Amino acid sequence: MATFAYTARSRDGALIEAQIEALSPAEVVNHLRDSGATPVRIEAAEKQPAAIPSIEISLRRKHVTQEDLIFFCRQMHRLARAGVPIVRSITGLAESTRNPMFREVLTDMLEGLRSGRELSESLAQHSDVFSRLFISIVKIGENTGQLDDAFEQMGKYLEGDRENRRRVKTALRYPTIVVSAIFGALVVVNMWVIPAFAQAFGELGAELPWATRLIMTTSNWTVAYWPYGAVLLGGVGLALRAFLKTPEGRHSWDRAKLKIPLVGFIEFRATLARFARGFAVTSRAGVPMLETLRIIAGALDNAFLSERIQGLGQSIERGETLTRAAAASDVFDPLVLQMMAVGEETGMLTEMFVEIAETYEGEVEYELKRLAESIEPILIVGVGGIVLLMALGIYLPMWNLAGATLG
Numbered sequence: 001m002a003t004f005a006y007t008a009r010s011r012d013g014a015l016i017e018a019q020i021e022a023l024s025p026a027e028v029v030n031h032l033r034d035s036g037a038t039p040v041r042i043e044a045a046e047k048q049p050a051a052i053p054s055i056e057i058s059l060r061r062k063h064v065t066q067e068d069l070i071f072f073c074r075q076m077h078r079l080a081r082a083g084v085p086i087v088r089s090i091t092g093l094a095e096s097t098r099n100p101m102f103r104e105v106l107t108d109m110l111e112g113l114r115s116g117r118e119l120s121e122s123l124a125q126h127s128d129v130f131s132r133l134f135i136s137i138v139k140i141g142e143n144t145g146q147l148d149d150a151f152e153q154m155g156k157y158l159e160g161d162r163e164n165r166r167r168v169k170t171a172l173r174y175p176t177i178v179v180s181a182i183f184g185a186l187v188v189v190n191m192w193v194i195p196a197f198a199q200a201f202g203e204l205g206a207e208l209p210w211a212t213r214l215i216m217t218t219s220n221w222t223v224a225y226w227p228y229g230a231v232l233l234g235g236v237g238l239a240l241r242a243f244l245k246t247p248e249g250r251h252s253w254d255r256a257k258l259k260i261p262l263v264g265f266i267e268f269r270a271t272l273a274r275f276a277r278g279f280a281v282t283s284r285a286g287v288p289m290l291e292t293l294r295i296i297a298g299a300l301d302n303a304f305l306s307e308r309i310q311g312l313g314q315s316i317e318r319g320e321t322l323t324r325a326a327a328a329s330d331v332f333d334p335l336v337l338q339m340m341a342v343g344e345e346t347g348m349l350t351e352m353f354v355e356i357a358e359t360y361e362g363e364v365e366y367e368l369k370r371l372a373e374s375i376e377p378i379l380i381v382g383v384g385g386i387v388l389l390m391a392l393g394i395y396l397p398m399w400n401l402a403g404a405t406l407g
Contacts, residue, residue: 006042006043025042063101064099064102065099066161068102069129069158074151077151079092086147091110093106094106102129108126109122118139119138133157133281137154137285137287144286153281157277164273164361167364168270170368171368178383187222189219189390190215190222194215212397215394254305255304266368268305272305272332273360275300275305276353276354276356279293279353280354282295282296289316290313293309309329312329322340323341336359339355339359340352
């Protein structure tokens, strides 16, 4: 809820100045008219900045999630097919959504619709929430009178994209947890466990084994220089983050991460699957090919592949076919290029891109299943090596001392 200051005239002509809490200026107008007053001026009331943000403000900063967009598409598809007016549909969705941020977005869209904007124009006012692909599909649906189909296609596209991302996160969760646990254990051992043993070993006065000297040296360095190491890591992290925010930095990182062993191949195929699925959805809606490529390139979350997809459009503008341009991009497999060629020759390019998307998604699913099998031996060897080094470093001096005592 927001606070609005208004000036109105009552039925007898008296001037009224007050404030009211409402979702939008339109709600204030309806309230005044219901009470018999005529609104003269309505504006957002100025608020004094609070020293400590309230819980309500923190909740209102919640981002609009993909789940919110999927719910929006499902409901709009059903309501549009049932013939419910758009303003009434979005009003109901604004009242039912649990995300305060999304409620603000929908409320602002309502103001635009009531002022005469089209739905696609209202969506474009919130480009940080709705992608270019989303806006373009809805605009085509408006122009062709098939808005319900447009929302259905976008809902299926978002659901498929969510499922693919969920699979990748699930596959990477186990190795991430294991690596984090190993790192945490090494920090605890180096900071507190080994120094306690080092003091006892120092009193022996005997030559220590190489494993013991290694872990003691590592522990001494960690205890003495960890503040400098933390500052150095923090500085490198901030510098890297600033570099990745630049176009050159993001392009370099997005290209490099596609070459990471095991994970890079999955990221590469998953991104191409999103491209193929988006191309099929946009093309089916009737968007011209060049515009389709521009839209999909802007929707991809990999700057390197986005640049290659934009290059396809530039090649087509010069008169080349999509298949020849795709072959020159050095991104697609020969099998996929053959499918594109068949699609162009038969006029069934949209259907072929659906097949291409399913091909890539099948490869991603297969590689995700193999990922755990591939990473598990590496983790076992790594953990085993660390445990062996610690055991030798700590217990070898004890065994030597026990052998010298018994001997």
